[in-house]
Amino acid sequence: MARALRRGLYRQHDRPSGHSGAQGNVRRLSGDPMNIFTRYQREVCRVLEDMVKAGELPAGLDMTRVKVEPPREAAHGDMATNAAMVLAKPAGKNPRQLGETLTQKLKSIQSVAEASVAGPGFVNFRLVNTEWASVVLDILKCGAAYGDSAMGAHEKVNIEYVSANPTGPMHAGHIRGAVIGDALAALLEKAGYDVTREYYFNDAGTQVDVLARTTHLRYREALGEDIGAIPEGLYPGEYMKDVGQALAARDGKKWLGKDEGEWLAPIREFAVGVMMAEIRKDLALIGITHETFSNEREIVEGGTLEKVFKTLTDMDLIYQGTLPPPKGKEMEDWEPAELTLFRSSRFGDSSDRPLKKRDGTWAYIMPDIAYHYDKIRRGYKWMINVLGKDHGNYLDKMRPAVSALSGGGAKIDVIFCAMVKVLKNGVPVKFSKRSGNIITLREMVEEVGAGAVRFFMLSRTPDSELEFDFAKVVEQSKDNPVFYVQYAHARCHSVFRNAKEMWPDADFSVEALLKADMKRLDSEEELKLVRLMAGWPRHVEAAAEAHEPHRVTFYLHDLAAAFHAFWNKGRDDATLRFLIEKDKDLSFARLALVKAVATVIASGLAVMGVEPVEEMHG
RNA sequence: GCGCCCUUAGCUCAACUGGAUAGAGCAGCCGCCUUCUAAGCGGCAGGUUGCAGGUUCGAUUCCUGCAGGGCGCGCCA
Numbered sequence: 055m056a057r058a059l060r061r062g063l064y065r066q067h068d069r070p071s072g073h074s075g076a077q078g079n080v081r082r083l084s085g086d087p088m089n090i091f092t093r094y095q096r097e098v099c100r101v102l103e104d105m106v107k108a109g110e111l112p113a114g115l116d117m118t119r120v121k122v123e124p125p126r127e128a129a130h131g132d133m134a135t136n137a138a139m140v141l142a143k144p145a146g147k148n149p150r151q152l153g154e155t156l157t158q159k160l161k162s163i164q165s166v167a168e169a170s171v172a173g174p175g176f177v178n179f180r181l182v183n184t185e186w187a188s189v190v191l192d193i194l195k196c197g198a199a200y201g202d203s204a205m206g207a208h209e210k211v212n213i214e215y216v217s218a219n220p221t222g223p224m225h226a227g228h229i230r231g232a233v234i235g236d237a238l239a240a241l242l243e244k245a246g247y248d249v250t251r252e253y254y255f256n257d258a259g260t261q262v263d264v265l266a267r268t269t270h271l272r273y274r275e276a277l278g279e280d281i282g283a284i285p286e287g288l289y290p291g292e293y294m295k296d297v298g299q300a301l302a303a304r305d306g307k308k309w310l311g312k313d314e315g316e317w318l319a320p321i322r323e324f325a326v327g328v329m330m331a332e333i334r335k336d337l338a339l340i341g342i343t344h345e346t347f348s349n350e351r352e353i354v355e356g357g358t359l360e361k362v363f364k365t366l367t368d369m370d371l372i373y374q375g376t377l378p379p380p381k382g383k384e385m386e387d388w389e390p391a392e393l394t395l396f397r398s399s400r401f402g403d404s405s406d407r408p409l410k411k412r413d414g415t416w417a418y419i420m421p422d423i424a425y426h427y428d429k430i431r432r433g434y435k436w437m438i439n440v441l442g443k444d445h446g447n448y449l450d451k452m453r454p455a456v457s458a459l460s461g462g463g464a465k466i467d468v469i470f471c472a473m474v475k476v477l478k479n480g481v482p483v484k485f486s487k488r489s490g491n492i493i494t495l496r497e498m499v500e501e502v503g504a505g506a507v508r509f510f511m512l513s514r515t516p517d518s519e520l521e522f523d524f525a526k527v528v529e530q531s532k533d534n535p536v537f538y539v540q541y542a543h544a545r546c547h548s549v550f551r552n553a554k555e556m557w558p559d560a561d562f563s564v565e566a567l568l569k570a571d572m573k574r575l576d577s578e579e580e581l582k583l584v585r586l587m588a589g590w591p592r593h594v595e596a597a598a599e600a601h602e603p604h605r606v607t608f609y610l611h612d613l614a615a616a617f618h619a620f621w622n623k624g625r626d627d628a629t630l631r632f633l634i635e636k637d638k639d640l641s642f643a644r645l646a647l648v649k650a651v652a653t654v655i656a657s658g659l660a661v662m663g664v665e666p667v668e669e670m671h672g
Numbered sequence: 673g674c675g676c677c678c679u680u681a682g683c684u685c686a687a688c689u690g691g692a693u694a695g696a697g698c699a700g701c702c703g704c705c706u707u708c709u710a711a712g713c714g715g716c717a718g719g720u721u722g723c724a725g726g727u728u729c730g731a732u733u734c735c736u737g738c739a740g741g742g743c744g745c746g747c748c749a
């Protein structure tokens with residue numbers, strides 16, 4: 055979905071106002087001084103505005119496209135701005151010339167060591183080393199909060215994920231969406247949004263009736279009856295035995311020999327309660343706790359559907375009409391009929407949609423629309439839904455309704471997750487609900503651990519298929535990204551363990567490290583690490599804006615790689631070791647750096663919901 | 673038939689929302705352990721970013737068309 059946003063159809067009206075620079079002439083500022091790139095973007099814009107004042111540039115230039123970024127090639131410098139290229143045309147200037155002028159002005163900034171024009175008009179510049187050293191100090195001061203952004207401005211966001219029907223335990227098919235939703239929630243919180251984690255369960259459809267009937271059967275079994283095989287159409291899983299037994303324990307023989315009409319509703323309520331409790335327990339195993347649980351029955355029984363219908367009617371968006379038959383698809387039983395239609399085509403839908411079936415009862419999408427109306431009423435500007443890819447056109451159906459019911463004020467985004475292929479020793483595990491052959495979340499967590507499960511689920515973009523191979527997930531090698539990142543973190547701590555042996559009486563607290571002489575960090579390897587870490591706040595913002603938590607995984611892999619590389623440099627070149635007994639000052643500067651690396655890795659893992667490991671031994 | 677998604681190295685995937693010479697890992701080849709964890713690192717090789725156009729200073733990224741793969745499709749749940 056994020057890609058769909060990127061490609062554009064809804065891009066303009068689907069961005070929260072303020073992010074697109076609508077209010078000012080500066081692109082989008084996090085307002086966060088921790089982000090060194092944001093700081094220099096401001097510097098560049100300030101310089102440009104001075105040039106406007108001095109008459110060197112015309113007034114009224116659009117500076118929203120001026121960016122300051124790390125260049126792809128580190129050799130190009132520390133930072134690069136596209137200002138000259140972007141402004142050349144509107145200013146009626148040659149980009150290289152404009153770049154030259156900008157270069158001269160940037161050079162006069164104290165913290166800028168060097169600046170030059172390159173390529174089609176990029177202005178590259180380098181910062182003095184002390185400026186980079188300040189990044190390490192920022193990280194140490196902020197701790198896990200390093201990378202937090204004010205971008206979200208406390209805007210309320212609702213993330214709905216998992217939302218599995220309460221008819222069985224959490225299994226492999228649920229986990230990906232669960233983890234992605236949960237990490238997205240943490241990511242958006244880090245980016246300054248006010249996030250609610252929500253679970254919506256369907257307790258009003260036919261599936262929960264099936265659950266109730268299955269429960270009743272298992273209940274009879276629990277009371278000693280021979281029920282034989284589970285009939286077609288009921289849930290065959292063994293887990294239902296427990297539900298039957300729990301009911302027998304609570305109600306005794308109360309429901310034996312009664313009509314379904316008498317027991318269906320109460321047993322349904324009981325079974326749903328049991329299943330939801332189980333689901334919550336399962337989710338807790340991978341650290342997922344929703345703040346809000348909403349259910350369809352309350353929406354339906356609370357009259358929300360009628361309310362939505364009235365609202366849409368009052369807006370003159372409801373009419374009686376006949377839809378043309380679906381194009382191209384064979385429909386033998388097609389008969390045109392006058393239906394109650396919602397003018398969704400006014401909101402970008404391909405055609406209007408029926409809200410009532412021809413028999414006058416509500417159409418399937420109505421409860422979902424009503425549920426979103428409920429979210430809008432609760433004040434959410436952003437509603438994000440994490441769904442399986444098979445829910446293909448959910449967004450097409452829901453977006454017009456959300457748009458209409460919120461007066462355009464609320465936006466909905468859906469993240470579609472592709473399947474997870476589970477492998478054991480390289481062999482795909484087939485699972486079918488029918489035979490009850492499923493891999494449960496509990497099983498996965500018990501076998502490989504919660505952290506590894508979460509990390510793997512975040513190791514690819516959501517819409518690409520993912521292979522989850524039990525053997526690979528627990529493999530202790532660099533080929534396993536979980537291990538690789540954790541190992542880097544553990545190595546950081548290992549350095550401190552060694553430092554304590556080297557200087558048993560020294561103080562290694564953050565306060566002490568803050569006093570280290572950061573000017574000593576001047577090797578290319580050290581600065582590479584610092585630059586990478588300086589980019590963490592940018593990555594947080596970019597990932598949050600794109601609703602793509604997996605980017606955190608890639609970032610951590612890069613950071614871990616740079617750290618492992620530096621570590622190994624110390625093997626070839628003794629002057630690059632972290633701990634040098636006769637140079638305590640340098641060692642402490644490097645310890646500050648190492649502490650910063652551990653802090654950023656931990657900060658990223660926190661977004662992913664993975665516990666950092668401090669020690670690993672074979 | 674219509675809609676959405678995907679197509680990047682032999683394989684699995686990136687590319688910071690339009691930037692400079694498209695990057696990692698695996699597989700292959702060559703190196704590095706009397707030294708902070710070699711559970712690691714360095715190097716070599718590997719590409720017409722599915723094809724054809726377009727937009728502009730500049731396209732893997734945006735637009736159009738085509739080809740191939742996946743998913744979804746009505747007033748069902």
